[in-house]
Amino acid sequence: MDVSAIINPLNDAQRLAVSAPQQAILVLAGAGSGKTRVLVHRIAWQMRINHIPPQNILAVTFTNKAAREMRGRIEDLLNISTRSMWIGTFHGLAHRLLRQHAKQARLPETFQVMDSDDQSRIVKRLVKTMNIDDSKWPPKQLQWYINAQKEEGVRARHISDHGDPYQRQMLAVYKAYEELCERSGLVDFAELLLRAHELLRDNRELLDFYRERFRQVHVDEFQDTNSIQYAWLRLLTDGNNNLFVVGDDDQSIYGWRGAKIENIFNFRQHYPDHQVVRLERNYRSTGHILKAANTLIAHNDSRMGKELWTEAGEGEPISLYTAFNEQDEAYFVVEKIRQWIKDGGLRSDIAILYRSNAQSRQFEERLMTTAVPYRVYGGLRFFDRLEIKNALAYLRLASNPHDDASFERIVNTPTRGIGAKTLDEMRGQARQQQRSLWQTAQGMLEQRLLSPRAAGALQGFLNLIVRLGQNCADMALHDLIQQVIESSGLLEFYKNEKQDRNEARVENLEELVNAARLFDFDSLSQEDGETVSELDIFLTHAALEAGESQAEPEQDCVQLMTLHSAKGLEFKLVFMVGMEDGLFPSLQSLDDIGRLQEERRLCYVGITRAMQQLFLTHAESRRLYGKDSYPRPSRFLREIPADTLQEIRMRASITRTPGMEPTRQTALSGGGRYRPGQSVGHEKFGEGVVLQTEGEGDQERVQINFRHAGIKWLMLAYAKLEMLG
């Protein structure tokens, strides 16, 4: 293969980035500008032109999906195997390093990765056993605190409480948490990154080895890196200038979970010889959509600066619909969807995007009643399901009995007579003696500290785990799992409980056996013939990649998801719904300029998902948390230029005050509609105040409290009402 195959499919800016000399490169890639393409072609360039062998290439992404896609595209482009290339998520690669150098990382060989659910259980338990007032120190907050510290690279021993009792308590929990994880051989997500950083930092030889090895480092979605991830990258590339990062400061929407948009700015100081390449040509959207996005995002300050353009032409204007309430909003959206389908469009080209998951409901209902197939993204993924986590906990305990998180989870699941009292006793002792629950349980049995009934139950449980542990080595994994769900009583338990959701649980457990049978160990095993068992590989996979949320995604259906999960995707027809202050931007962001700017970036992400048509909708009244609210239209709507927008009139006759043309401004501020509190006049009943409204179109009715005539319901279409005040 020659250079042309790598270079020809690229535009000038992309070419500049791909063929840039060996130095630190920052590619500012706008939405839809061919970001992944540049990354893939850069790697191809390095291999073909600079003759860098695959094992010297590192590529880091944030999601497993992105990593898979990149691997696939490199293989397609170069027609080679990428097995020896390190392509993965920050967490996945960190995990790989830690497995290979467990000893130097001061980790047990059999350490297991725990997810945030396990983590929160541990923190909750610590709060209990340490007798901490959970109203002052909510476990959630403690968990957040621990993760935030780790993401900044800070260990408990580095922190001083400055005599502040609140700090001191948080610190005490952090310390106790660290000790417990150490003792249980458990590593949380943030710990993976922190350990991997410390591993390289504290082992000069290892660091030199990997610096030598990763002659080219590539990073996707650089704007989403947090402090420890960036520190790790710097460690690997310091002095080598072999860092190629791609990102978009305007699409940084994960600040709330530690992503540091500053990294993109700091990059320029840290790598003085760097080169910046901007990808501004957009291949996705029409001119109107891009103009809206550009104008909106220009309201943010401290940007790197970037303006998307296209040769695709202006296209359809963006449509703005003011709905009466949330049902009307759903009704409108689904009508437009049906029209699209009737015109021969694909359902899978349509996305409904919302700020928060709770908003999906009314759209689901409407889609359901009109029999339009849809798929909601988000929610529980396969390995996150309760029954799956329970089954996995048995396996984890069998692999490592000191895993306290798993012990807690299943010691009495299904119930086998080991109650809260016995457990409290065990927790207290375990903490006192700095031993695992497993050891404590054994000790208590030996010393006959328990009632005969509890002792019998506990002994039975321990025996079960030991038996499973013995089978780990010489049983095929799927047989082992089959044995687990049977002999633990889990399968029996879910089969007997006659609830509809349990049927699915039984199915999921069977699916777990199947997943183990089909699991491809070869693709995930360590390159240097590590001693990691199949079981441990499978368990890590379950923690690091929780799997899809729904089984059969490849159907032609409408896509429903949050704006966050829409990042990186594109759809011909996009609805951004609930464009109201307090919803989007969210209530919590309204009074904080930094958060508001992140919301604006989120809006930018949403707009730029649309290829052909974009609908923005907001409702004048919305039931929120059981109460009626009358939100103002989102401030973002005012930041979109009017000449890209087209207002869609409401379906039925709306009584408007004579002479008041419904301009964009009045529609945006909700003028023209009757809402509670509005003073009205009626030729027969006189003056009154609107109490509530219901129905839509010519069915719309208004309840009015007339000063003299009392409370009456009036049909808007017939009653000649006049707005006052």
Add this chain to the structure above:
DNA sequence: GGTAAACACCTTTTT
């Protein structure tokens, strides 16, 4: 030890 009533809460989410 299991169930039901009371209660608080209420973005966004990947690893």
Add this chain to the structure above:
DNA sequence: GGTGTTTACC
């Protein structure tokens, strides 16, 4: 209003 969690009671 709906959900997940704690508490009270059988």
